[in-house]
Amino acid sequence: MENGLFGFLENNSIYIVMFIVLVVWFGIFIFVQNTDKRLKAIEKELEKKNQP
């Protein structure tokens, strides 16, 4: 347990914080990206309805 990546992370906990924040950022990014996509789809649908 003392050696290797696990031991290194145990002694340098700031990198664990870094990975957690990175995961949070990935989640936020994917969420905003999906919201953007959905909004664009709604916009297109509204345009279609307004045309005829």
Next chain:
Amino acid sequence: MVWKIILFLLMTFVIIAGIAFPIVPQPSSWYEFPVIPGLEEKAKIIFFHVPTAWLAVIAFLMAMIYGIRYLRNKNLDEDAKSSAALQLGMVFAILAAITGSIWAKFTWGAFWHWDPRETSIFILLLIYGSLFALRSAIENEDKRARLSAVYSIIAFLTVPFFIFIMPRIMVGLHPGSANDDTSGPIVDFKMNANMQLIFYLSLIAFTILYWWMWKIRYKSIIISENIVKK
């Protein structure tokens, strides 16, 4: 979309650099930050706290610009853009106050003790908070948009004073205060070139993120208004 990839990579880099790059007394390689007296490890807040305050200023500025544009052409879409910017500005102003408050507990010893910087953001929150009360109190769309535009112009006149002037000419603890000879104005902050570069990259990344959020917000406001009209 190239800018989304740029945003993703920039923010990822800023998070890695801002959290994991070590602070050492004598920086010798490009990834080491200098020690700032009195702040030490807590100086890293600059990569995440300052951008939120910066975004609040940008958002309130955009609220004013779109308010002026509404007054000129009476297009309700401009009001939606102004309103979206106001909402995001409020969010980021609150985030700046909260992150600063947590940092203050461990740097100054109390979550809140009316430092000039804390007082000024509190007054700003009050000023812009009352704008939301104003908006929700008026049912007529045109009247609401007109009053909110005028209010956002007048409110923004106070922002440069409260964010940039008052906390710098008054004696206080926040880095950049009048008697703070170790740090100077926020942007000089005794950072080395690399720390400054990552700080500016962080500002750019947060600004792109803000712009994206703002676009989604105002589009959804316009769509919901269109649906209500039918």
